[in-house]
Amino acid sequence: EDQVTQSPEALRLQEGESSSLNCSYTVSGLRGLFWYRQDPGKGPEFLFTLYSAGEEKEKERLKATLTKKESFLHITAPKPEDSATYLCAVRGTTDSWGKLQFGAGTQVVVTP
Amino acid sequence: SAVISQKPSRDICQRGTSLTIQCQVDSQVTMMFWYRQQPGQSLTLIATANQGSEATYESGFVIDKFPISRPNLTFSTLTVSNMSPEDSSIYLCSVEVQGASYEQYFGPGTRLTVT
Numbered sequence: 754e755d756q757v758t759q760s761p762e763a764l765r766l767q768e769g770e771s772s773s774l775n776c777s778y779t780v781s782g783l784r785g786l787f788w789y790r791q792d793p794g795k796g797p798e799f800l801f802t803l804y805s806a807g808e809e810k811e812k813e814r815l816k817a818t819l820t821k822k823e824s825f826l827h828i829t830a831p832k833p834e835d836s837a838t839y840l841c842a843v844r845g846t847t848d849s850w851g852k853l854q855f856g857a858g859t860q861v862v863v864t865p
Numbered sequence: 866s867a868v869i870s871q872k873p874s875r876d877i878c879q880r881g882t883s884l885t886i887q888c889q890v891d892s893q894v895t896m897m898f899w900y901r902q903q904p905g906q907s908l909t910l911i912a913t914a915n916q917g918s919e920a921t922y923e924s925g926f927v928i929d930k931f932p933i934s935r936p937n938l939t940f941s942t943l944t945v946s947n948m949s950p951e952d953s954s955i956y957l958c959s960v961e962v963q964g965a966s967y968e969q970y971f972g973p974g975t976r977l978t979v980t
Contacts, residue, residue, distance in 0.1 A: 785967045796957050796971035797908070799866070804966075840907065844967055851896050851961055852923070853969060855907040 755780045755845045759856035766831050766863045774826040774839055774859045782846030786824050787853065788817050789840040797840055831863045867892055867960050869972035877978045878948055885944045886975045888958035893938035896961040898969065899931070903954045911956075914941045948979045 756779040766772055778786065785804055789797035801810045803819040810817050814835060816827040826839055838860045842853040868891040878884050888897065899911040912920040912933055920933040934942045945952055955976050959969040 787968070789971075794974075794976070796869075796959075796974045799968060799970055802966060802968050842908075850921070851898055851913050851967075851969070852910050853908075855909075857907045 755843055755848065755854040757841055757843055757854050757856035759839075759841050759859050761859060762857065763860045764862070766828070766861065768832055768863055768865050769830050771827070771829045771831070773828070774841075774861070776824040776826070776841030776856055777822060778824070778841070778843045779822075780843045780845035780854075784844040784846055784848075786819055787842045787844070788815075788824070788826055789842065791838045791840055791858070800839075828861070831861075833863045833865055836861055836863045867894065867962050867970045869958060869960060869970060871956075871958060871972040871975050873975060874973065875976040875978075877980060879980060880949055882948055883944055883946045884948065884977060885942050886956050886958075886977075888941045888943070888972055890939045890960050892962075894960040894962060895938070897935065897941045898959045898961070899933065899941075899943045900957045900959060900971075901954045902957060902974070908957065911943070945977065948977075950979045953977055953979045 758777045760775045788800040791797045801817040806821045814829050818825045838858040840858045842855045870889045872887045897914045900908045911926045912922045914920045914933045914935040916935045932944045955974045957974045959971045
């Protein structure tokens, strides 16, 4: 069964203090690894999809990277508006159609 | 991407009653999904709803408890039946947009509290 572990559970950053979130995964054949942002009381907002080791994607202050066992979400010079829970999910080749296996998330708080 | 709306946004229900949640998408999609997010936890897939066929349920979820309808390519409903306090969760629908390489987009969620 697919497994996704995110660390740390929570992260408190000063504005401008760069950091990285980790997503370790076990999957039997990776169709895709997905990063989402979730604000309190809202549905997850899609950020990135990564398909193969070595792939990188960027969006504003966020950069996602992928290896065969883990993915990192780097937050560069964060601002208070980057405060959210960041979710990682994987889809494997043996998963029932469309199933995403989510990690527990990393709650990020950025203080001014 | 896709714009997804859900109704109601939140509700407080009594034990033993049922609630039907609606999910509307702004474009035609083949695959729609229903997830549950229990307090302080991550998302768990309940079922996949494809138009013209019966929903496919994940282990631990059954049709009698969570009946799903998918009458067309832009709409689906999830009913939470005979509710108990353990059903208090956020229920989310998502869609997979064709040509978007497995990416799923989520609705805003329905926050359900069962008393």
